[in-house]
Amino acid sequence: MVPVVQLCARDVPELPFPAGMDVLQVVWCPLIHNDEAGTVLPKVYWRSEQTVAGGRVLSDPPVPYEYDEEFVPRSCTVTPTRVVEYPNGDLPEGLAQSLSQRFDEIAEAFGFSYYETAVTVQSKVGGYPGWLQQPNWPVCGCGRRMDHLLSITATEPVEWRWFPLDEQGPESSDPSMWTGADDVVVDTIGHGMDMGDLGGLYLFVCPGCPDMPYAHRYDC
Ligand SMILES: [Zn+2]
Numbered sequence: 202m203v204p205v206v207q208l209c210a211r212d213v214p215e216l217p218f219p220a221g222m223d224v225l226q227v228v229w230c231p232l233i234h235n236d237e238a239g240t241v242l243p244k245v246y247w248r249s250e251q252t253v254a255g256g257r258v259l260s261d262p263p264v265p266y267e268y269d270e271e272f273v274p275r276s277c278t279v280t281p282t283r284v285v286e287y288p289n290g291d292l293p294e295g296l297a298q299s300l301s302q303r304f305d306e307i308a309e310a311f312g313f314s315y316y317e318t319a320v321t322v323q324s325k326v327g328g329y330p331g332w333l334q335q336p337n338w339p340v341c342g343c344g345r346r347m348d349h350l351l352s353i354t355a356t357e358p359v360e361w362r363w364f365p366l367d368e369q370g371p372e373s374s375d376p377s378m379w380t381g382a383d384d385v386v387v388d389t390i391g392h393g394m395d396m397g398d399l400g401g402l403y404l405f406v407c408p409g410c411p412d413m414p415y416a417h418r419y420d421c
């Protein structure tokens with residue numbers, strides 16, 4: 202297993218934690234599995250910060266001897282930005298039809314399509330999965346459609362709509378929609394994974410069940 206992400210409740214208060222837990226850790230087996238999702242096999246751990254902080258830190262962490270290198274992240278930190286998303290693939294069909302003229306007007310006025318910009322395609326917690334294929338929400342054993350917990354995606358923002366302004370090239374005078382990243386940061390920010398043709402792994406949980414079962418999907 203390789204470590205993928207660790208988030209604390211104090212940094213992401215909107216995360217649904219099981220009672221008594223305040224750290225979320227995601228690891229995965231970095232081999233492509235022959236299951237329905239056809240990707241790495243993630244495992245979610247809910248822990249308490251007190252236990253994690255009181256534990257021993259390995260000076261020489263084990264590395265996998267067999268792995269798909271597109272799914273092994275390099276060490277990095279997260280610098281979250283809070284944004285509001287609107288559904289793209291999850292927009293109800295009737296609503297999409299009645300709004301289509303307005304979407305055309307937006308594209309005409311601003312030069313980008315609603316569907317390209319309604320959701321982020323970068324790694325994120327909450328919001329809507331940035332579906333590239335048709336939405337495919339898992340359903341919990343209790344019958345409830347699971348909630349989107351987080352996405353780990355290959356796409357780090359180096360240009361376009363969801364690109365962080367503080368990573369913009371220093372001499373760029375382009376509007377933020379069109380500007381590119383500072384070359385210095387392009388090769389250094391983020392986890393550095395290609396994840397198989399710039400795909401993404403989406404994790405879902407059922408907060409209605411006490412043990413918070415989870416499921417995953419792969420999209421590219
Ligand atoms: Zn495995």
Ligand SMILES: [Zn+2]
Nearest residue numbers: 341343407410
């Ligand atoms: Zn459930």
